[in-house]
Amino acid sequence: MVHKSSVPLHWRMQKSRYNLIGSKCVTCNTVFFPSRILCPKCRRKGKLESFQFSGKGEIISYTIIKVPPEGFEKNIPYAIAVIKLEEGTNIAGHVVGDIENIEIGKKVRAVFRKIYEDGKDGLIHYGLKWELEEGNE
């Protein structure tokens, strides 16, 4: 989840947040998001490389938010889900689209959306959300 953050912090995380770039340990083939600098399995033997995820995944758990945190009032009701990415590893994210039909096991894909606006005069924060794939039924 993204919460109100400082401008420099937002800027540093922008690349991975916009593009789903994590890391992959080429020693054991494990993928990570957000990216890591050390593989917890291989430790010193691990070798990590930057890794681009495809943006496809499926819902493994979710909750519908009806009482939103500050800044998300206009979005309710919305769903926050844990998504298993096609390449492995799980990520939490905001699900858009037909959330009345959200179900565990449904396929989602990453879409670029506004995450929140920092008031009327602050920055507009963008990033990835997850859209339920059509023809899921």
Place this chain on the structure above:
Amino acid sequence: MSVGIVGYGCYIPKFRITVEEITKVWGENPENIKKGLGIEEKSVPDIDEDTVTISVEAGKNALLRAGIKPEKIGALYIGSESHPYVVKPSGTIVAEALQLGTDLMVADLEFACKAGTAGIQCCISHVKAGQIEYGMAIGADTSQSRPGDALEYTAAAGGAAFVIGKDPLAEIEGTCSFTTDTPDFWRRDKQDYPRHGARFTGKPAYFKHVVSASTNMMKKLGLRPSDFAYVVLHMPNGKFPTRAAKVLGFSMEQLKQSLVVTRIGNCYSGSSPLGLCNVLDVAKPGDRILMTSYGSGAGSDSFVINVTDKILERREKAKKTEYYIKRKQNIDYGRYARIMGKLKTE
């Protein structure tokens, strides 16, 4: 080697509101409005969609079709009249999201509904001059309309992106513009909604510019309407392009594939670009297309486009316009007003 469209792609938000639903609020007769404007329903952006997010989704599709590394793009132009910031370019956000890299020229363009096609013209010139290998031009909008205004039936959201370069799927054989100082439609700084000169928007504005630019374009290349398989004209509603096409000597058969406005409304800077996408989705190699945009204020950009055999493999690499038109969810006026910020809460 010829220069033209190497890849194209579009994006249309999922929500729709019908003419009937809007007339219920204002007590108008839906059949009169539908007949008068020639539209059934229009697209509406979700609460978290804007010109930047529409541009990113359209840009991804254009890159898929182009099949090039994103960092090969040397220039990005985004034409819109609904850039989310007054100061801070939409293009920098879109470039980062599309991973276009930093060796990149970016500018946001504004010219009412024709800023997207102005971007295509800029990219053609850069490529021909050898300054860049590929450029990307995007026309996208989430257009605003005052509640109760006639524009509320048509002002829609959507966009299209074009990768311009060599080895095109559709060669751009020529382009020209027609520009005058005409006050048909405007919006001042800090105003929520645009204003327009009502009836003034027709004859001296839309028709004069679209017809002049198209006529000049055909004359320049020595072409006649019968040399074209398709014509694409800016679509403020369903009626204007139909009448302009007739005046120019084109048949309904040549126009209808591009006439997406009847099902999604007027996507402003995305309007004629989306019409072109829908034509490229079905065109055959050797088909010639005339496209003319229109932007209030006022000007038109006209293009002669010739489809090459590269279209056959590349167009299957991304979602087509028809996919986005059919992928829809109708909403009521209450939800529409909430999404579009038409209800003032402070």
